[in-house]
Each structure stands twice: as structure tokens, then as C-alpha cells.
Amino acid sequence: MSIRTYFLAIFLPFWGISQNQTWLGAEINLKPVKKTKLTFSAQHRMNGFSEWNRTFLEGKFSAKVVQGVHVFAGQRFGISPNRHSSIDLKATTYLYRTAIGIELNPVDWFLDKSRFHLGITEQMQWAQRKFQRSNTVLRSKVSAKYDIKDFPMTPFIQWEHFYDFQRDITYTGAEVLIDGGTAAFRAFGGCIIELSKTQELQVSVGRRKNFLRENPQWILSLKYSVNLK
Amino acid sequence: MKPLFLAIILLLGIVSCKKIEGPGGTSAIRGTVKGSSFKAGRHEVTQVTCTAGIELEHGDYWILNTGDPLKQYYIYYSNPSWISSADPQLQGRIGIMVSFNYSDSNAEIAAQTQAAIAATAGTPFSSFVTNDIITLTDNSYIDVPDPDNGTTSFGIDVAMQGKAEESTNGISMANERVYIIYGAHEFAADDVRTDEAGRFSFEGLQKGNYKIYVLSKDPLNEGIYYRMQHEVSITASKEIVETPLFNILY
DSSP: HHHHHHHHHHHHHHHTTTTTTEEEEEEEEEOOSSTEEEEEEEEEEEEEETTEEEEEEEEEEEEEEEEEEEEEEEEEEEEEOOOTHHHOOSSEEEEEEEEEEEEEHHHHHSSSSSSSEEEEEEEEEEEEEEEEEEEEEEEEEEEEEEOOTOOSSSEEEEEEEEEEEEEEEEEOOOEEEEEEEEEEEEEEEEEEOOOOOOOEEEEEEEEEEEOOOSSEEEEEEEEEEEEOO | OOHHHHHHHHHHHHHOOOSSSSSEEEEEEEEEEEEEEEOOBBBOEEEEEOOOOGGOOOOOOOEESSSSSSSOOOOOOOOOTOOOOOOOOOOSSSEEEEEEEEOOOEEEEHHHHHHHHHTTTOOOOOEETTTEEEEEESSSSOOOOBBBOOTTTOEEEEEEBOOOOOOEEEEOOTTTTEEEEEEEEOOEEEEEETTTTTTTEEEEEEEEEEEEEEEEEESSSSSOOOEEEEEEESSSSSSSOOOOOOOEOO
16 A cells, blocks of 8 residues: 555545535636735635535735735625524525735835745624624734745745634623634645646645634645736 | 725625524523413212112111211111111211111112202202112312211212312413514424523524414313414614513413
8 A cells, every 4th residue: 555545545534524624715816906906716615525514705805005014805705504494494594704904914024025925914804694693703813935936836824813702692681791702713734836827726734723612623725826917 | 996896795795694583693582481270170979879678777877978077977777667766876977867668679768868868958969869879969179088888788989089179370380381483484493491480581583573482271171272472572682672471371
């Protein structure tokens, strides 16, 4: 048995466990105006390899404010299996998410054209889902990547904290108390493979730890990107 | 043009997310279930099967108890040929004498016994006779001490045990199931049970109209239930709406 076969024999059943997820995505990046970027993306998420978790389309607009500072806004529309189908007799349900944020790249402040990218992102997002509580989440992300010279692969890592402003709801005798708290931590590590001048494939493995969830969730993510001028 | 397109997408996303009645909110509906009950009482029915006159001897009697503690009876038999009194004179009991002849049949003994009982004033029971069986129905709704055939060979049977009326009023209904209907739906989508104080709470609800109901027993028909229902509206998030009291029959 070759090492590759051995790896697949061990890895595939493990990944089939539904608490792990597989994400498949594609995106198109456009630069409509100088210093701006418009991204349209789609992603299909599965529990394990085959059980459908959700699918969404997303539009995101970002603009460079000053060197090393970008602001962005985005909107996501998704569908997912309806856990409350007994109420509205529909197999799927909708979810919407609006997000705004700011991304800082401190390296750009000191070096004009560096191969190293350090991103610090703060994103506020408002999600609405039918039959589920709407939530407001502040996401704080730190990411780093290094574009290796004359090499088609760019390694990257990122770490993210999710703070949900409506995480805990307590129904007391006279009132409803809502408190915020950490909802999840998520980390990704992988590489961006340059397929051509305009096409990339991002392969990464992530780990997510949700609040009150005993075991972490592993994520295998593949994303195909097309960058158009 | 493109910023306008993006703005439209954003706006559509915000306004098109329709929230409807059901889970996914921060409000709650609470209430209390109290219950009342009434179980009708039952008259005690006694049947006495008499023997023929030839089987009765001097001093024979049987005992009849009633729901009135001041009116307990013994029925004794007297033959005109007997010289001494046949009355056993039981303490604390009222004696009813039945005259008979040795030639009387069992049906005649029954008829004469019933006639003597009916002629006694103020008895707390009613009676009738069918062939040789006397049926005595106590006026009260209590479990009457059983009668006894005393020294006779009569067959005495309690055909129906007496039972007192039972009723409760406004007690807290613990562990009672309470149902919720979302919006204009026809059937319940969820249910909870009451605590020891009869309190219930549906939590995590969105704004909208809800129907809350509890099943109440039909007092006239065994096994038939009907809804005790209240309609309430949640008009704001983080709101706790109290329903009117549910007073059911159980």
C-alpha cells in the first residue's frame, strides 16, 4: 500500500463524520474602478462529504481608503435545509447576511511592495434566518500570507474570533436579558496555488470551535478564483 | 451604476428577510393553568332476596344500614302463632316488624317486607319489590356500611356501592400540556408542560399572533375534550406576554 493510499484510507472515513465540513467555492474578482474591488462568490458547504449544509451567493465591495487600509461591505444570500419544515412545509429556508468592515495591512505602511501580507480585519455582520434568532456578530481576524518568489504556491494562515452580541438569552421572571459572548474561534491554514495569471486555487484546512460545542469542527476548503482587471 | 446595483442588493437582502410567527425571536408567552373537577356521587343500591315463610324462625331479623347515622334499621319477622315477642330489640336501631305466616311464599314475604318498610315514616331510602327481590336505594351519596342478613337465610347483596361527590376548584394544574399555534396555522406546532404551580412559558418567539390552548374535559361526556384557548400578540422583541388564566375541567 502506497503512502498516498494509506493516507486516503485513514483520512476519508474520518472526514465523512458529519461534524466535519467540506466547503467548495468559486469567486470572481473585478476592479471596476481604481482602488476598488468587487467580488462575487458562491460556496457550497457540506457536512462530511455529501450531506448538504448550506449554499450561498455573496457580493462584496471593497475600497482602498489609504495605504494599508481597506473598507468593505457585502451581502450574502443563502439557502439551507429547513429544520422547521413542519411549520411552513418547505424543505429549504433562506438566510441573509449583511456585513461591513475594515481591513488593515500594517506591512503596507512600512514597505511599499512586500511579499508578506499581514491583515487585521474587523467585520460587523447582521444575519437573519427564518425561524432562527437574528444575530449581530463582530468578527476579528488576523491573517498572514507570504508570496514565495518564483514559486506557484503562497502559504497562508488566519485566525478568527466571533463575538455574538445576542449569544445568551435569559428569560427571568419579569424581563428578557440578552448578553453577548464569544460564539466561536476559527483558524485556517493552507496555500494559494497560482494556476495562471488570472486563476488561483485556494486549498486550506480549518478548525472551528463553537461555544458550547464539545468537539471542534474540522473544515476542508477548496476555492477557485478568477481575478479580472 | 455599480454602486447603485450593490445598494439594491443590500436593500433587497434587508427587506426581503420575512420573519413570521414562530421560533427565532427573543419574546415569550407565559400563563397559568388552573383546574376544577366534579365527579357525581352515587346512591348505594342493596338487593335482598327473601326466602319462604316456612324458613323463618322466631327472632329472625336482618340489618339494614343507611346513609343517615341516626336511622339504622333491623327488620324482624313476627308470626301470629308466636306467644312471645319476636323483636330482638337491637340497641341504637329502629325495628321494623313484618307479619307473616308459615304458608307465605318467598314472593309474599318480599312483598310484605317491602310494604312494612314503605309504611315506616322518614326512611332515608326508597324501595320496590320484584318477585322475591327487594331493591333498596339509599338517598345519600356515601359509601354506606354493608347490610347483613342477620339470623335469616336471605340473600343480601350490595348491587351498587354508594360514592360521595368529589369536586375541586381552581387548583394549580401541574404537568398539564399547553399547546401553541403560530399565526394563522390550523394546528399546534409546539407544546410545553406546566410546572408545579401551573405556570408555563413559550420562549424564543418572534413578533406576531399566537393561539395558546389547553385541553379541558367535557364534564358530561367521558373521553371528550375541548379547547380552552386564548389569542395573544407579541408586538415587540424582548417582550413577555401574559395570557389570561386558563381554567379547565379535568
